[in-house]
Amino acid sequence: MSTVFIALQTNEDTRPIVEAIVQDNPSAVVNEQPAMVKIDANDKLVVRRETIEELIGRPYDLQELQINLITMSGNLDQTDDEMVLYWNA
Amino acid sequence: MDMQVAKKKLGLKERYAVMTRGLDWTPSYQKMEDIYPYIAYEGIKIHDWDKWEDPFRLTMDAYWKYQAEKERKLYAIIDAFAQNNGHLNVTDARYLNTVKLFISGISPLEYVAHRGFAHAGRQFPGPGPRVACLMQSLDEIRHAQTQVHAISNYNKYYNGMHDFHHAHDRVWFLSVPKSFFDDAITAGPFEFMVSIGFSFEYVLTNLLFVPFVSGAAYNGDMGTMTFGFSAQSDEARHMTLGLEVIKFILQQDPANVPIVQRWIDKWTWRGYRVLTLVAMMMDYMLPKRTMSWKEAWEVYFEENGGALFKDLARYGIKMPDCAAQIALEKDHLSHQAWSTFYNYAAAANFHTWMPDEDEMAWLSSKYPESYDKYYRPRMEYWREEAAKGNRFYNKTLPMLCQTCQIPMIFTEPGDPTKLCYREVDYKGDKYHFCSDHCKKIFEDEPEKYVQAWLPVHQIYQGNCFPEGTDPTVEGFDPLAAVLKYYNLEFGRDNLDFEVSEDRKNFAEWRGQATKNV
Numbered sequence: 001m002s003t004v005f006i007a008l009q010t011n012e013d014t015r016p017i018v019e020a021i022v023q024d025n026p027s028a029v030v031n032e033q034p035a036m037v038k039i040d041a042n043d044k045l046v047v048r049r050e051t052i053e054e055l056i057g058r059p060y061d062l063q064e065l066q067i068n069l070i071t072m073s074g075n076l077d078q079t080d081d082e083m084v085l086y087w088n089a
Numbered sequence: 090m091d092m093q094v095a096k097k098k099l100g101l102k103e104r105y106a107v108m109t110r111g112l113d114w115t116p117s118y119q120k121m122e123d124i125y126p127y128i129a130y131e132g133i134k135i136h137d138w139d140k141w142e143d144p145f146r147l148t149m150d151a152y153w154k155y156q157a158e159k160e161r162k163l164y165a166i167i168d169a170f171a172q173n174n175g176h177l178n179v180t181d182a183r184y185l186n187t188v189k190l191f192i193s194g195i196s197p198l199e200y201v202a203h204r205g206f207a208h209a210g211r212q213f214p215g216p217g218p219r220v221a222c223l224m225q226s227l228d229e230i231r232h233a234q235t236q237v238h239a240i241s242n243y244n245k246y247y248n249g250m251h252d253f254h255h256a257h258d259r260v261w262f263l264s265v266p267k268s269f270f271d272d273a274i275t276a277g278p279f280e281f282m283v284s285i286g287f288s289f290e291y292v293l294t295n296l297l298f299v300p301f302v303s304g305a306a307y308n309g310d311m312g313t314m315t316f317g318f319s320a321q322s323d324e325a326r327h328m329t330l331g332l333e334v335i336k337f338i339l340q341q342d343p344a345n346v347p348i349v350q351r352w353i354d355k356w357t358w359r360g361y362r363v364l365t366l367v368a369m370m371m372d373y374m375l376p377k378r379t380m381s382w383k384e385a386w387e388v389y390f391e392e393n394g395g396a397l398f399k400d401l402a403r404y405g406i407k408m409p410d411c412a413a414q415i416a417l418e419k420d421h422l423s424h425q426a427w428s429t430f431y432n433y434a435a436a437a438n439f440h441t442w443m444p445d446e447d448e449m450a451w452l453s454s455k456y457p458e459s460y461d462k463y464y465r466p467r468m469e470y471w472r473e474e475a476a477k478g479n480r481f482y483n484k485t486l487p488m489l490c491q492t493c494q495i496p497m498i499f500t501e502p503g504d505p506t507k508l509c510y511r512e513v514d515y516k517g518d519k520y521h522f523c524s525d526h527c528k529k530i531f532e533d534e535p536e537k538y539v540q541a542w543l544p545v546h547q548i549y550q551g552n553c554f555p556e557g558t559d560p561t562v563e564g565f566d567p568l569a570a571v572l573k574y575y576n577l578e579f580g581r582d583n584l585d586f587e588v589s590e591d592r593k594n595f596a597e598w599r600g601q602a603t604k605n606v
Contacts, residue, residue: 002395002396002400003392005393007299009322033303033379034303034304034306034307034379035302035303035314035318036299036302036303036306058094059094060094061094063145063151064155066145066147066155066159067155067159067162067322068322069322069325069326070299070302070318070321070322070325071294071295071299071321071324071328072329073295073328073393073396073397074396075144075332075336076144076145077144078144078145079100079101079102079146080100080101087397087399087400088400088403
């Protein structure tokens with residue numbers, strides 16, 4: 001097992017995104033650090049557009065994440081509907 | 090922020106394909122090797138450039154949209170910071186020295202990265218990587234500019250930042266980050282991508298930006314936090330591209346694997362040596378600390394890098410050998426570095442100091458195996474001497490490592506009581522190294538590293554004095570002449586924090602901010 005992670009700035013834009021990630025990834029662990037939030041998961045982490053849209057009540061383009069991203073690890077695959085981070089091993 | 094989301098006519102994958110493929114043509118009256126002259130000599134074989142894909146699938150139109158939004162956010166905060174006298178909100182004035190280190194050591198590298206990616210992008214025959222290099226080149230110049238703008242607010246009030254680029258090209262320890270990037274941009278385009286795109290961005294920048302920027306926030310520095318996070322949002326993309334570039338090169342041809350492994354080994358070590366500055370920043374220079382260097386190394390390199398190299402094992406890539414030595418050094422690195430800068434505070438563009446009692450207790454708790462045994466006694470001694478009026482300033486010059494250009498201060502792996510020295514004879518001259526890894530890098534490419542501009546050698550050769558200086562006159566003071574050449578003022582930009590103008594001014598101004606004078 002390997003850890004993948006994503007870190008976002010702590011702000012009102014990212015609060016529902018963190019909530020969506022926690023909903024969609026049972027292994028997600030949220031670490032709150034000064035001004036940032038780092039979310040670790042086992043082997044794979046999915047950010048789903050639909051879950052975010054349900055929480056914020058408006059259409060959302062996953063590329064908006066660019067604005068508040070701090071760092072990430074793992075191989076990435078992004079489409080219109082989801083952003084997936086994963087390790088193969 | 091409430092961004093408009095327009096209904097897209099094409100899906101992300103299709104949009105990316107339309108915007109990054111089929112943009113090239115086959116030349117008819119020029120030879121390919123004349124148009125792309127640097128693509129073959131490194132020995133990397135690429136069979137299908139279209140196999141390279143940006144996993145974010147970012148296209149130029151989306152790039153402008155999101156970068157513009159980042160800039161609007163950033164400059165709104167920088168204005169608010171300046172208008173609100175934000176510089177007086179930092180925890181204490183010692184913190185400002187991390188900003189000095191940043192502007193003179195790191196920001197000029199952003200500019201060189203801009204040039205490097207513009208150059209590498211031009212050299213690649215594939216439009217996918219070329220578009221990604223263009224974006225990264227623009228990101229990097231944005232970082233250089235926004236850092237200069239954000240830090241210029243500090244330069245209005247505090248010393249040592251007034252001529253950062255001049256300093257970057259001259260000051261002895263700044264040759265460490267400078268020579269690192271010079272080494273990368275003078276390599277071929279593939280090695281450049283592996284060195285900066287992969288080893289630096291993917292493996293190491295988490296250690297530079299994440300704990301440091303989070304630390305800036307923790308220490309009340311809104312200016313640095315905001316440019317740091319704005320830059321870091323681009324870094325997340327760079328890291329992903331760095332990983333993608335590696336996978337692409339490895340997938341294209343098995344003959345690429347040993348070449349790439351050698352570059353990963355070399356650049357992990359080169360990058361780690363540069364991070365020595367970050368180690369001491371985290372453990373000694375942030376008045377309020379977020380995590381120790383050792384903890385950051387364990388999370389971001391051992392855990393995260395471990396996962397990465399496990400993933401790359403399917404291509405035949407393994408964890409660099411130097412990781413074993415780095416693991417032995419993690420209990421010692423920041424202490425050895427800070428001791429050195431404490432010694433050489435007369436010749437630097439920032440102030441140093443000895444940790445107070447609480448800070449020493451923190452260091453003991455974070456480094457139970459090493460701090461009390463090896464480093465606390467000498468720091469307590471220096472502190473006592475300073476209290477008696479004998480603040481120690483080292484007036485001699487240290488021997489530098491030919492490869493990383495750091496003074497030869499590091500100890501033998503596994504024996505923190507013995508300095509580590511290595512040497513190589515090459516064409517009648519003797520070259521010195523701080524470690525087996527720096528020695529090996531030299532031995533692989535001696536003709537490159539014999540050309541190193543080593544600040545100490547240059548001072549001794551008389552090349553670091555203002556023009557017209559006569560070093561043979563009675564009572565010549567070499568340090569004074571070198572500081573003039575650096576454009577630093579003795580007693581203002583250098584020496585101990587305790588006696589600094591920064592300390593005095595900050596205390597006075599903070600007083601004015603909280604009461605009527």
